[in-house]
Amino acid sequence: MKAGAFLRSLWTTDPQRVARQYLWGGFLFLLVGGLLAMLIRFQWAWPGQPVPGLGWVLPESKGALTPPTYTAVFTMHGLLMIFFAVTPLLFGALGHFVLPLAIGSKQMAFPRLSPFGFWAYAVGGALMLVSFVVRLGPASAGWTSYPPLATSAFTPSLGQTLVTVAVLCVGVSAFLYGLNFVVTVVRCRAPGMTWGRMPLVVWGLFYGAVLNVLFVPVLAAATGLLLLDRVAGTQFFIAGAAAVGGGGDPVVYQHLFWLFGHPEVYILILPAWGMVGDFVAFFSRKPAHGYRMTAGAMGAVTALSGAVYAHHLFTSGMAPVLGRTFMVLTLLISLPAQVMFLNWLMTLWRGSVRLTSPMLAALATMIVFGLGGITGLALGAVATDVPLHGTMWVVGHFHLTMGAASFLAVFAGLYFWFPRMYGRALDERLAKVHVVLSAVLFIAVFGGQLVAGYAGQLRRLYDPYQYAFLSHLLTLNRWTSWAAFALGAAQLVFVVNLARTLGWGRAAEPNPWRVGTLEWTDAGPGAVVLRGPHALSQPEVQEQLGRDWVGQAEPLPSGAAVPEPVAAPVPGVEGAV
Amino acid sequence: MAESPALPPASSSDVAPPDAQAPLAVPPARGAWSLAPPENASATGDRIDALLATSHRFDVALALVMLGWLLVAVVRFRGARKVAPDGGTRRSRAWVLGLAVGVFGVVDGTLFLGSQGYLNDVLWNFRVPAEDPRTVRIEINAHQWSWEVRYAGTDGAFGTRDDVVTWNDLRVPAGVPVWVQLVSTDVVHGFSLPAFRVKLDAIPGRVNQTWFQAAREGAWEAACYQHCGTSHYRMRGMLTAMSPEAYAAWLREASLKAVQAYDADDTAAHWGWVWRTP
Numbered sequence: 001m002k003a004g005a006f007l008r009s010l011w012t013t014d015p016q017r018v019a020r021q022y023l024w025g026g027f028l029f030l031l032v033g034g035l036l037a038m039l040i041r042f043q044w045a046w047p048g049q050p051v052p053g054l055g056w057v058l059p060e061s062k063g064a065l066t067p068p069t070y071t072a073v074f075t076m077h078g079l080l081m082i083f084f085a086v087t088p089l090l091f092g093a094l095g096h097f098v099l100p101l102a103i104g105s106k107q108m109a110f111p112r113l114s115p116f117g118f119w120a121y122a123v124g125g126a127l128m129l130v131s132f133v134v135r136l137g138p139a140s141a142g143w144t145s146y147p148p149l150a151t152s153a154f155t156p157s158l159g160q161t162l163v164t165v166a167v168l169c170v171g172v173s174a175f176l177y178g179l180n181f182v183v184t185v186v187r188c189r190a191p192g193m194t195w196g197r198m199p200l201v202v203w204g205l206f207y208g209a210v211l212n213v214l215f216v217p218v219l220a221a222a223t224g225l226l227l228l229d230r231v232a233g234t235q236f237f238i239a240g241a242a243a244v245g246g247g248g249d250p251v252v253y254q255h256l257f258w259l260f261g262h263p264e265v266y267i268l269i270l271p272a273w274g275m276v277g278d279f280v281a282f283f284s285r286k287p288a289h290g291y292r293m294t295a296g297a298m299g300a301v302t303a304l305s306g307a308v309y310a311h312h313l314f315t316s317g318m319a320p321v322l323g324r325t326f327m328v329l330t331l332l333i334s335l336p337a338q339v340m341f342l343n344w345l346m347t348l349w350r351g352s353v354r355l356t357s358p359m360l361a362a363l364a365t366m367i368v369f370g371l372g373g374i375t376g377l378a379l380g381a382v383a384t385d386v387p388l389h390g391t392m393w394v395v396g397h398f399h400l401t402m403g404a405a406s407f408l409a410v411f412a413g414l415y416f417w418f419p420r421m422y423g424r425a426l427d428e429r430l431a432k433v434h435v436v437l438s439a440v441l442f443i444a445v446f447g448g449q450l451v452a453g454y455a456g457q458l459r460r461l462y463d464p465y466q467y468a469f470l471s472h473l474l475t476l477n478r479w480t481s482w483a484a485f486a487l488g489a490a491q492l493v494f495v496v497n498l499a500r501t502l503g504w505g506r507a508a509e510p511n512p513w514r515v516g517t518l519e520w521t522d523a524g525p526g527a528v529v530l531r532g533p534h535a536l537s538q539p540e541v542q543e544q545l546g547r548d549w550v551g552q553a554e555p556l557p558s559g560a561a562v563p564e565p566v567a568a569p570v571p572g573v574e575g576a577v
Numbered sequence: 578m579a580e581s582p583a584l585p586p587a588s589s590s591d592v593a594p595p596d597a598q599a600p601l602a603v604p605p606a607r608g609a610w611s612l613a614p615p616e617n618a619s620a621t622g623d624r625i626d627a628l629l630a631t632s633h634r635f636d637v638a639l640a641l642v643m644l645g646w647l648l649v650a651v652v653r654f655r656g657a658r659k660v661a662p663d664g665g666t667r668r669s670r671a672w673v674l675g676l677a678v679g680v681f682g683v684v685d686g687t688l689f690l691g692s693q694g695y696l697n698d699v700l701w702n703f704r705v706p707a708e709d710p711r712t713v714r715i716e717i718n719a720h721q722w723s724w725e726v727r728y729a730g731t732d733g734a735f736g737t738r739d740d741v742v743t744w745n746d747l748r749v750p751a752g753v754p755v756w757v758q759l760v761s762t763d764v765v766h767g768f769s770l771p772a773f774r775v776k777l778d779a780i781p782g783r784v785n786q787t788w789f790q791a792a793r794e795g796a797w798e799a800a801c802y803q804h805c806g807t808s809h810y811r812m813r814g815m816l817t818a819m820s821p822e823a824y825a826a827w828l829r830e831a832s833l834k835a836v837q838a839y840d841a842d843d844t845a846a847h848w849g850w851v852w853r854t855p
Binding site for chain 2: 068142146154155238249250251284289290291315320323328331332334338341342343346348350351352355366374375378383389454537538
């Protein structure tokens with residue numbers, strides 16, 4: 001390909017090609033973020049010891065992490081994983097790929113916003129990578145970048161400035177695809193694709209996109225003002241600081257940050273929930289139990305998501321009336337989550353379960369999300385939050401929900417849609433090995449963190465064993481680190497699978513999972529959607545077509561209406577149109 | 578990246594700051610694999626521990642139900658021949674809703690009520706330290722990377738010549754309420770006493786407060802839980818709970834020395850404020 005043609009191909013308005021660009025970008029940053037996680041785990045297992053093979057990067061310390069390196073490592077790990085790996089993989093890659101197809105639209109509502117969003121993300125990602133090697137070192141104020149620590153008075157490094165700009169870039173990207181997804185779902189659904197016939201993953205992406213539109217601008221406000229504090233000498237977030245004086249307030253940043261930061265958790269998990277809901281139905285060969293209730297519960301979580309954020313600030317000295325209010329709201333959000341979870345379990349019950357790789361990954365998502373959600377209960381109530389706040393318990397909890405669950409959901413989606421995305425089928429056996437190993441090791445790693453946190457280990461300590469009350473946790477942390485290294489190594493199974501498939505993989509069947517959603521059963525332009533996404537095991541369909549699924553837009557030979565899977569079957573109305 | 582870990586600043590009182598690297602008289606190590614919180618030294622900490630243990634049992638019960646249900650469903654219905662073609666009956670959906678509301682009521686309800694009781698009685702009930710005449714008041718100023726602690730001295734008022742100042746060395750009498758007011762000079766720090774279930778942000782520009790009561794004499798660690806820069810991990814203090822008599826004697830002596838060493842021109846040492854009542 002000529003250079004010009006290659007450059008032109010980078011600016012593509014085809015959502016599926018944008019999706020593949022996001023996929024590779026997301027994988028790149030997943031790799032970098034994952035390697036940084038390994039460094040953190042190494043430090044907690046062998047504090048201050050040289051990391052094998054790192055001598056050329058850190059010659060002064062012979063490869064050992066020093067406190068400043070360590071702070072940079074955990075800061076960049078958090079930023080890369082959340083903003084540049086998991087969100088772009090879920091929305092940028094899987095979202096751009098499946099959302100238009102699944103609602104029967106060839107295009108996004110604003111086709112040119114898609115590449116614009118991707119390039120904003122790519123510029124941000126480049127800034128992140130550059131920030132590792134600039135003057136005065138990388139960012140090191142933690143992924144939350146609390147001022148005044150994140151201002152230039154305390155973190156003068158150029159890296160911190162670049163990272164702030166990078167987060168603004170990725171915010172532009174997230175806002176644009178959020179806007180694009182919302183308008184696409186509202187305006188571009190195929191005829192007959194009613195709200196009640198959308199796959200649950202579309203619901204999840206839609207709600208997540210709504211949250212992007214609402215709350216990413218709040219992040220942009222927080223980071224924008226922080227950037228001004230850093231480069232323009234403003235003092236929005238600096239108060240009483242010896243270095244500068246001034247009339248700002250650091251707590252305002254914390255409120256702005258978490259008003260985005262908590263919905264971000266749901267931005268990451270809503271598409272995952274959607275996939276779990278769909279895949280559990282597909283691979284139990286029956287309609288999703290309580291489809292409307294599940295979609296409604298996801299909506300309730302979305303609606304509440306911004307109203308619970310201040311539980312991150314229970315120990316900031318907030319007024320008791322606020323603390324109590326946010327405790328009630330936080331506990332309340334577990335109700336719709338339970339409704340949704342029970343609906344998944346009910347879908348499995350008396351289903352005809354097929355343990356394909358997407359199904360295994362969906363079940364693994366359910367399990368790690370369930371464990372993560374349960375361990376969050378004690379963080380929602382103020383009294384129990386106080387001893388656990390800022391400990392590894394919190395780290396284990398959110399890594400299970402938004403790390404492990406989102407990661408496994410990304411792979412559930414990838415294993416599911418890969419044949420449609422690349423026309424080749426990934427190896428099922430390798431995929432299953434990868435999913436099971438990842439799930440088990442995720443639970444080992446983050447379970448180890450939960451135990452350490454319950455014993456009081458605080459987060460972000462370069463050397464936790466400086467504290468005598470934590471010194472006995474070295475053994476536990478070392479085992480947890482071994483599990484983390486194994487988890488990292490287990491990802492090679494996926495890499496091998498991907499390389500083999502793209503190099504020598506067999507062509508995929510057109511509808512390998514035998515499901516009826518539009519991305520697999522595209523009926524061509526002008527098709528009218530006739531039924532919901534989970535029309536599985538319908539007796540009429542089995543009788544007329546001899547298979548247990550029917551396309552969402554596929555007319556039955558007899559013209560009979562297949563009952564909407566969401567409704568209980570009403571006897572005696574067969575044949576009614 | 579060229580910052581060097583800060584040494585604790587020199588003390589302005591005669592009380593030697595504890596050496597952060599020195600071996601400590603430490604509480605006995607807990608089993609690393611058991612879900613045991615740090616040793617409790619607070620008079621009210623057992624209430625939190627009990628609530629945590631309850632939430633812990635809920636966690637285990639819910640996890641077992643979830644995993645059990647999932648496992649049974651997958652094993653028993655794997656490749657089943659016949660499945661219901663509907664998304665549940667009115668009855669089964671009602672069950673889901675009822676079960677969710679029931680579990681929510683029991684689990685979240687217990688946590689809410691337990692937490693509410695603790696908040697009303699302890700965490701946000703400042704009447705206890707306010708009404709107890711024995712209450713000891715402490716002002717803490719957090720720095721990168723040490724805790725500067727101020728005691729009112731024998732005259733009982735802050736901002737006077739006999740204020741006692743210590744670094745990384747908190748001394749309190751056992752068995753009486755200790756009322757803490759907390760500020761920060763530079764960045765956001767997190768003041769925590771793990772053995773006392775105490776945790777509170779130190780934020781530049783505002784005075785935060787909390788209180789606790791040591792159940793017995795002994796020494797425990799104070800830690801920073803909010804990332805506050807390169808040497809965050811070394812922002813470690815010691816809290817020593819003494820008998821009220823020993824505390825009074827220590828304070829008297831330290832107070833006397835503070836008056837002798839008082840330097841009106843040393844403005845940096847005069848950060849104490851008139852006690853703020855809520």
